[in-house]
Amino acid sequence: MSFVFLLSLTLQVACAIHVIRSGRPLYWIWLILIGSYLAVLVYTVIAIIPDLRHDPRGRNAASKATNMIDPQRRRRELQRQLELSNTVDNRRHLAEECLQQGDYVNAQELYQDLLSGSMYATDPHFMEGLAQAQVGNENYADARATLDALIKANPNYRSNDMQLLYARCLEELGETEAALEKYEVLADSYPGEEGRFRYGSLLGRSERRAEARSVFQNQLRRAELMPRYYRRKEQAWLKAARLELSRLGES
Structure with a gap:
């Protein structure tokens, strides 16, 4: 069985499934089966592409693909908007994009x-x-x-990210005990695995190896109970936790 035939069959089956799921007339299935590649192309242009444009998941996938191909595209658009209209919102959007891209110099200036x-x-x-x-x-x-x-100007402002930033500053400035106190709180309150990882990591570097092992072990056990999408989203921190636990060795 040739590759060309297998590819044609795979595309035809995928289009037939789309016909059924989208509720389109079933005669499309016969046209797709008879017309092979040409019918698949026509159906894709007439049905699949328009559906993707109206489907939030399709738009998100297309947006991610565009960003992978041209990661500077959104930034150029935001820069043009700022040049056209120097508003607070336009500067804020560009500053946030710079942060996301790791361009901290321009983000700081903005x-x-x-x-x-x-x-x-x-x-x-x-x-x-x-x-x-x-x-x-x-x-x-x-x-x-x-x-x-x-904090002084906005005493009622609450942000987990702000607390994490503060703990990181304390850690980098050598105020280890104060940083550990903040990380200990964030280990339970921060939405995600970064707070737990940074707490365990600093414990390990402070020669509190048994406590560090316990933090990482609990972190990984807890993650196993979480939904798959959560583990996928936090995989970088979970991988780092496994590496740290391996480095710390057995208790």
């Missing part, structure tokens, strides 16, 4: 610009964004000062 106006001088979201950029630039003392100012 957030500093956003905070320079009197109206947004103590905006907690902008201050947290600035602290994230400063941490990315390894300016930990500046980031801590930004977070201290944020």
